[in-house]
Amino acid sequence: MSVPGFHRPATVEEAAKLLACTEGARCLAGGATLVAMMNASLAEPKAIVSLAGIGELSGISVLAGGGLRIGAMTRHRETAEDARLTGTLAVLRDAARQIANPPVRNMGTIGGSIAFADPAADYPPALVAAGAEIEIASASGRRRVAAEAFFVDWYTTALGPGELVSAVLLPPPRPGAGLHKKLARVSGDFAIVSVALSLARQPSGVAARIAIGGCGPKPLHIAEVDAMLTARLGDADTARSAGERLAAASDPVDDVRASADYRRLVIPRLVAAAVAEARTALEAK
């Protein structure tokens, strides 16, 4: 390579090997996070492993069972424009659409975003609500982790040394609706709080999956809350109680965007609003 320390491998395995073996190596996906940190002298990598040359990592494809595979290097713009992310998967498309702004959506990638695991980012709660799995690659092979288990703590994921995200795997889209309701100070900002909601039409009614972002170290998801909403989606009190359960379980901090108190205060209100909006969308179909 013409720049010392800069690597542009052609395969995932090569990339994983380089990351594992090269001291001070950082993985470069879209650059939205890593290069910003480098510019601010918050990261000074001795080597960079660019994923730009790995064909396998780009694009959204349909798998044998009808599920979707989003390559780790898929840009937010592509995810936001993909019509196959519909029904129960619409929540993910809605989240991608609200990340930052058009030029950043041309650069940022789903793999890069989730590997950084910013608790205020849009993908984490949306992936949990969509029931996604994360495919992790290393020099020795691939493994899968449920999205919920992938986000471990503040800016911490289940990735081990020498591992990288290779894809996001989604179950087949089923009839339903979804939305990613995001509260931010201005357009394109990180979320103060976000509510990711996916509704699935069932023979018996509607099943709900809801996750909250921006209010703790990782997306907040409580199975019992899903069950509460699934049982009585149309009831405003249930939606409010569900939100209060989530708020009580949340672990927000004070930061420049908002206080922890405000986040707790607004979670139930946003949940109720999100449920109402999603139900309306579902009924309109």
Place this chain on the structure above:
Amino acid sequence: MTALKGAVGSGLARVDVREKVEGRAHYTADLYRPGMLFGAILGSPHAHARIKSYDVGEAMTVPGVQCVVTGDDFGDHRMGAFIKDEHAIAKGKVRYVGEPVAAVAAETEAAARLAARLVKVEYQELPAILTPEDALKPGAAIIHEELDSYFKVFDTGSRGNICSRTDFTQGDASAWSKAEVVIEGNYTTQPQAHVSLEPCGALAEIDAAGRITLWSANQSVFRVQANVCESLGIPMAQLRCVTPRVGAGFGNKMEAHIQPIAVKLAMESGRPVKLILTREEDFEIVRARHPFKIRIKTGAKRDGTLVAREVEVLLDGGAFADDSPGVLGNGLWFSCGPYRFDYMRAWGTLVYTNKLRFGAFRGFGNPQVTFASEQQVDEIAALIGMDPVTLRERNLLRGDDRWFGGTEVGSNALGACLEQVKTRSGWSRRAELKPSTPERKRAMGIGVTAHVSGLLATGAIVRMLEDGSIVLNTGAVDIGQGSDTVLCQICAEALKVPVDRIRLASPDTDGSPYNWGTTASRVTYTTGRAVVAAAGEVERQAKEHAAEILECAPSDLELRPGGQFGIVGVPEKTVTFAQISARAHWAKGGPIVGTNSYVFDRPTFDPKRAIAIGLPFPQIGALAFGALVVDVEIDEVTGKVEVKRAWSAVDAGRAINPLSVEGQIEGAFVQGMGLALSEQMVWDGARLANPSLMDYKVPTALDAPYDIEPIIVESHEPDGPFGAKGVGEIGINAVPAAIANAVAAATGIRFNALPLAPERVLRAMLAK
């Protein structure tokens, strides 16, 4: 008169727009000089500390480093607009986190920044004073121990940590007895960052003779010159300040930033040095809008007549005085609003703290006090059951009314402005407004304001070149507001030539007449007046030549469109500028040059009418007026406030370039909206917690309403150029107040603190 291209009143495309849309405009960071080095600064980690020693050894070993300077390399010279309290770089003491303590010049920016981080400074920490209240406590650490010895431009009353105090009184306090309703309240506003898109920077070069040329992001080449020379202890004639294109100002580039340091690095290294701040440094070390604490009391009769007002303010000035004494004075002067009061007293104190200096920012204290004063007017209206517009109409300054302190008001079309916004917004039918969704509340709010246009010194030189073309030189920096174009239009109109016959000389302390600066909405009015006068001089001189050429008396002649003179009533007898100028150059009289130079000299205060103690601007005036109505929605789920539509009417006397006037109104509105709703500089202890655009958010194209209707009302200021006054700031002053008034109308809650962030609004709505 035939309509000449670009005449006054035409929304002409700007003279600098082609280079900007083609990406060829050069700002400071775009300039390259042979052998140029890059500069970088090291900022203080402490808010308040004595500097004990420096060790630059390791910094000097970084490859590419040419020199390192610290406070020890600078003499004990101080600069400052009102109080000369500021060194070029920290010397002896640091007074805020981030204050430059050392600087490096190196072959690359990366090397300079690395080396700067390696400069070791030994400090002895002192107690950090972070609020004005703490600064005023007995026994508080003193931030400027030599305050008494500093040169002060006016009687500032400085002592201890008090930087300045000001007290204005007009009328008799017994007027309070006539008040049948009295409202008193306390209001606070937050620090706002300018976020000019271009970060501050400078490029300094020493020529073979030892003379310095300095390009910088600036609002005044003359203030840069004065500040650099005062803080370096060099004669002003040794420094030539010029200006590339400037990527916006709003006040942060009016006084010095790192220009003195860039010059020093050039002097020490012997090579040109370009120093451009990062966005983070720009947030941390340049300047910001003053937070105000305001106590205000307004009294009125039940019939709506305003009777008396009292305003007391406390300002956090940060570590250095900068323009702050002026902001204090200006804020107090405008706190009466454009109304008649029998008694008005406005007083306040400006206090040093260990934070970055607060300084000039569009409005200069006016938006802050107006947030309080225009809410009180609405509160009174509510108390007596009167429509807020009607109450204002009843009390507006009219006719021969004078402004607070006694200065004359020239033109005043505020009544028409109010009428325009009332009509166009549908104000009388505002109760019928429906929120866009059931979970929102919606209401309209109003605010009125005035602002200054005339102050300090300016000049103009109009030269007729040998071929009859015209060069205009005013020294006024165009920071994007469009003054280059407006001044050319004024000159063109005065000389009756198409605007493309006028070329502008770039501001240059070597050749331009003194111009205090592009600030205080003053360039169109103050410099425009000088341009008209200088052009008049050219006309007079040219006419003499024409008379001799045409063998008549000058009084027989008229200036005709297209650059010529002719004998009145004799269409075919003409002589062109080119012919006149050739004669002047080669035969008689010498090249034609028209000049004008003046300092605005209408007194602010008439001692027979009012008392002023601590008056920073003794001669300021030429008032512009504005009225604003906003249509606002509040999301009851989140507390978020959104402006849906706005109508902003401005009396700027005469719109020389209506497109540019609209641009100022629209831009000021959105910047005011940021102040009202989303912008806030936050301190984490002594350190600014959000010095980045990730964390400090200004409105985007999706946050600003599309429906901003700028309304130009023309009144004709008697001594303004073609009747014009200033328009740069009038559009921002009433924005926070109008929005707060709308929110109060929608929610029934008065918000006395800015910004109206969602958390504050939601909590208040839930508490109700």
Place this chain on the structure above:
Amino acid sequence: MTVALKINGAAKAVEAGLSDTLLTVLRDQCLLTAAKRGCNQGVCGACTVLVDGRPQRACLTLAANCEGATITTLEGLKRDPTMMRLQKTFASLGAVQCGFCTPGILISAHWLLARNPAPAIDEIRAGLSGNLCRCTGYRKIIDAVAAAGRTAAEAGA
């Protein structure tokens, strides 16, 4: 430490270290200074250029990662009909004040019109939401983009 780039239709070999961004290389080595450094964090948008035809932040793009990419700056679009229309409407409708945001905004607007030739006002606002302007309040910028779109439609472009 040379990287082979394709900039404005021409091959250009630049010197780049690991951490050098495309923005630094464009400005300091190629002297293409239309793209500006407003924040170096990808927020302000003043550095926006086209990479493989799409607007991206040059300040967040590593030069070393650009081998094989087609880079177009404002300077490279001076004969592009859509850009020329935009420049004309920006100039005549007062959409430029200090001009620092203008190159980035023109790049974003160009891409918007390429994908959506007659955009509605809200589509323009969304399309420009990644470019900050502190001077204009956005109104005249939006109107200038709309006018450029309309002119194209009228011209049958």
